[in-house]
Amino acid sequence: MNKNTFDAIVIGSGISGGWAAKELCEGGLRTLVLERGRDVKHQEDYPTAMKNPWDFTHHGKNPDPSENSIVKKCYAFDESTSHFFVKDKEHPYVQEKPFDWIRGYQVGGKSLIWARQTQRWSSFEFSSPKRDGYAVEWPINYQDIEPYYSHVEKFVGISGNKDGLKGLPDGEFLPPWELNCVEKEIQRKVKEKYQNRHVIIGRCAHLTEPKKIHLEQGRAQCQARHLCYRGCPYGAYFSSNSSTLPWAAKTGKLTLRPNSVVESILYDEKKQKAIGVRVIDAISQEVIEFKAKIIFVNASCLNTNLILLNSKSNRFPTGLSNDSGILGHYISFHNYRGNASASIEGFEESYYRGRRPTSAFIPSFRNVEKRDSDFLGGYMMAFSASRGGWNRGVSSLSFGEDYKNSVAQPGPWHIFMMMQGENIPIWENHVRLHPEKKDAWGIPQLITSVAYTDNDEKMQLDFQKQAHEILDLAGAKNIRTWDTHQNPGLDIHEMGGVRMGLDPKTSLLNKHNQLHACKNVFVTDGASMTSVGNQNPSLTFMALTARAAQFAISELKKLNLIWIGALLSLFS
Numbered sequence: 001m002n003k004n005t006f007d008a009i010v011i012g013s014g015i016s017g018g019w020a021a022k023e024l025c026e027g028g029l030r031t032l033v034l035e036r037g038r039d040v041k042h043q044e045d046y047p048t049a050m051k052n053p054w055d056f057t058h059h060g061k062n063p064d065p066s067e068n069s070i071v072k073k074c075y076a077f078d079e080s081t082s083h084f085f086v087k088d089k090e091h092p093y094v095q096e097k098p099f100d101w102i103r104g105y106q107v108g109g110k111s112l113i114w115a116r117q118t119q120r121w122s123s124f125e126f127s128s129p130k131r132d133g134y135a136v137e138w139p140i141n142y143q144d145i146e147p148y149y150s151h152v153e154k155f156v157g158i159s160g161n162k163d164g165l166k167g168l169p170d171g172e173f174l175p176p177w178e179l180n181c182v183e184k185e186i187q188r189k190v191k192e193k194y195q196n197r198h199v200i201i202g203r204c205a206h207l208t209e210p211k212k213i214h215l216e217q218g219r220a221q222c223q224a225r226h227l228c229y230r231g232c233p234y235g236a237y238f239s240s241n242s243s244t245l246p247w248a249a250k251t252g253k254l255t256l257r258p259n260s261v262v263e264s265i266l267y268d269e270k271k272q273k274a275i276g277v278r279v280i281d282a283i284s285q286e287v288i289e290f291k292a293k294i295i296f297v298n299a300s301c302l303n304t305n306l307i308l309l310n311s312k313s314n315r316f317p318t319g320l321s322n323d324s325g326i327l328g329h330y331i332s333f334h335n336y337r338g339n340a341s342a343s344i345e346g347f348e349e350s351y352y353r354g355r356r357p358t359s360a361f362i363p364s365f366r367n368v369e370k371r372d373s374d375f376l377g378g379y380m381m382a383f384s385a386s387r388g389g390w391n392r393g394v395s396s397l398s399f400g401e402d403y404k405n406s407v408a409q410p411g412p413w414h415i416f417m418m419m420q421g422e423n424i425p426i427w428e429n430h431v432r433l434h435p436e437k438k439d440a441w442g443i444p445q446l447i448t449s450v451a452y453t454d455n456d457e458k459m460q461l462d463f464q465k466q467a468h469e470i471l472d473l474a475g476a477k478n479i480r481t482w483d484t485h486q487n488p489g490l491d492i493h494e495m496g497g498v499r500m501g502l503d504p505k506t507s508l509l510n511k512h513n514q515l516h517a518c519k520n521v522f523v524t525d526g527a528s529m530t531s532v533g534n535q536n537p538s539l540t541f542m543a544l545t546a547r548a549a550q551f552a553i554s555e556l557k558k559l560n561l562i563w564i565g566a567l568l569s570l571f572s
C-alpha cells in the first residue's frame with residue numbers, strides 16, 4: 001500500500017475537522033488529517049495557561065499590534081492568546097470591501113480560542129428561508145439533525161438549563177451555570193411583561209459535572225477561571241485538541257499531519273470522482289499528493305471556499321463541482337453591530353463567585369414562528385451583569401493603596417448587552433481568487449467582497465430600541481445603546497459559499513453535505529450553511545459533520561462511493 005494512500009482525508013483539524021476525524025476513525029477508516037498550521041498538543045502547548053497577569057511583559061494586554069492589524073480587533077486577542085491567532089502579515093488577503101477575517105492556523109484551529117456558546121437551531125431556522133423567501137430552501141429540517149445534536153452534545157459536554165422553549169430546543173445538558181442576582185431580576189421583569197421573551201443562562205461547552213465519557217477523554221471539571229482562550233489544561237472546555245483528535249488517535253486509525261497546506265483537491269475525469277489532494281509542506285515547500293476514497297473539507301468557511309475555487313480541472317474550470325457558478329457566493333455572517341450598556345442600583349449587598357464562562361441570553365423573539373418585523377431573520381441578545389469590570393484587583397494596573405482599594409471595593413453593578421443577528425445571504429456577498437496575488441506557498445490570495453445590507457441596519461436599530469426597553473424595565477440607569485459599525489467578519493461566524501440545497505442549479509451540496517457533482521467530497525464546516533440563523537453556529541457544524549461522516553461510512557460499506565479499482569484496498 002502506498003504510504004500516501006488512506007481511506008479518508010480530512011482537511012483542517014479545527015472544530016468540524018476534529019469531528020470528522022473522530023467519526024471516520026471510529027467507523028474504521030484509516031484517516032489522514034491535514035492541517036496547515038503547527039502541532040498544538042493538549043496541555044503541553046498551552047504556554048500561558050497558568051500564568052498570572054504580572055508574569056506577562058505587557059500585563060497581558062495587546063502586544064505590538066503592527067503585525068496584526070486585523071486580529072488585534074478581536075476581543076480574545078491579547079498577549080496571553082496571540083500565539084493561537086494568525087499573524088495577518090504572513091497570511092494576506094484582499095479586502096475589496098472591509099472584512100475582518102479572524103483565523104487560527106494550528107492543530108485545533110479556532111477550537112482553542114472560541115467562546116464555546118452552543119445553542120441548537122430550532123425548526124424555525126431551517127424553515128424560515130423558504131417561508132420568508134430568502135436564500136434557498138434547506139434540504140434538511142430539525143428532525144434530520146436532532147439525533148446528531150444529541151450525539152455531539154453528549155460527547156462534547158454542554159452545560160445548560162432545560163428551558164422548554166420552542167425557538168431554542170433543549171439538548172443533552174450538564175448542570176447549568178447560574179444567573180447572578182441582577183440577571184435574575186431582569187429575568188423576572190422580562191417574564192412579567194413579555195410572553196415571547198425569555199432570559200436564560202447561556203448553554204456552553206464546559207464540563208460543569210463531567211460524565212464517564214468526558215473522564216475517558218482525560219477531561220476534568222471547569223474551574224471557572226475564564227482563562228479559556230489560552231487553552232485549558234483541565235480540558236474543561238471542548239477543543240479538538242482535548243477531545244476529538246485524541247479520541248480519534250486512540251482508534252489507531254488516525255494520521256495527523258501538521259504543516260500541510262492543502263492547495264487543491266484532485267479530480268479524476270475518468271472516474272468522475274476526487275482522488276486525493278495536493279499539499280504544500282508549509283516548512284519545506286515540498287509538493288506532495290495524498291490519495292483517498294473520500295475527502296472531508298473542514299478548513300473553516302472561507303478557506304474551504306478557497307480550496308474548492310482553486311481545485312480546477314477540465315471538467316470544472318471554475319472550481320470543483322461549480323456547475324452552477326455560485327461557488328464562493330452567498331457568504332453570510334452574524335450581525336454584531338448593536339450594543340448596550342447600563343448601571344443598576346440596589347444590589348450592593350450581593351456578589352458572585354468565580355468567573356462564569358458564559359452569559360445570559362434572550363433567544364430570538366423576532367420572525368420566529370412567523371414573519372413579524374420589517375426586516376428578515378432573527379437576533380438573540382447576550383448580556384451579563386457584573387461588578388467593577390474586568391480591570392479590578394490583580395487585573396488592574398494599580399498598586400499600593402489604589403490596588404488595595406480596588407480589591408476591597410467590588411464597585412457598582414454594570415450591565416453589558418449585545419446582539420447576534422442573522423445576516424441574509426445575497427449573491428453579491430462573495431469571495432473569489434485573486435488573478436495574480438499569491439500567498440507564501442504560491443496559492444492565490446482570497447478576495448473578500450462582503451458587506452452589510454439595509455436589512456442589517458433595520459435589525460440593529462430594532463435591537464437598540466428593544467435593549468433600551470428591557471434595561472429600562474429592569475430599573476437600570478445610564479442606559480446607552482449604540483451601533484459598533486464593526487466590519488463584517490469580526491463576528492467570527494462567517495458561513496456559506498458552498499451552500500446545501502435541493503437543486504444543483506442553486507446550491508453546491510446535497511442533504512448529506514456531498515458536492516452535487518463530486519459525491520465523494522463532503523463539505524461540513526460553515527461553508528455548507530444555506531442560511532445562518534441567529535445562534536452561535538459551531539454546534540450545528542459539529543452535528544452536520546457527524547451526520548455526514550456516518551452517512552459516508554455507510555455509503556462506503558454499500559460500495560457507493562468507490563470505484564472498482566479501490567474495492568480490494570477497502571477490504572485489505
Ligand SMILES: Cc1cc2nc3c(=O)[nH]c(=O)nc-3n(C[C@H](O)[C@H](O)[C@H](O)COP(=O)(O)OP(=O)(O)OC[C@H]3O[C@@H](n4cnc5c(N)ncnc54)[C@H](O)[C@@H]3O)c2cc1C
Nearest residue numbers: 012014015016036105109110115116117262300525536538
Ligand atoms: C474569539 C472567537 C470566539 C468564538 N466563539 C464562538 C462561540 O461562542 N460559539 C460558536 O459556535 N462559535 C464561536 N466561534 C467560531 C468558531 O470558532 C468557528 O465557527 C469554528 O471554529 C469553525 O470550525 P471549523 O472546523 O470550520 O474551523 P476552524 O476551527 O477554524 O478549523 C479550520 C482548520 O483548518 C485549517 N486550514 C485552513 N486552511 C487549510 C488548508 N489550506 N490546508 C490545511 N488546513 C487548513 C486551519 O489552520 C484550522 O486549523 C468563535 C471564534 C472566535 C475566533
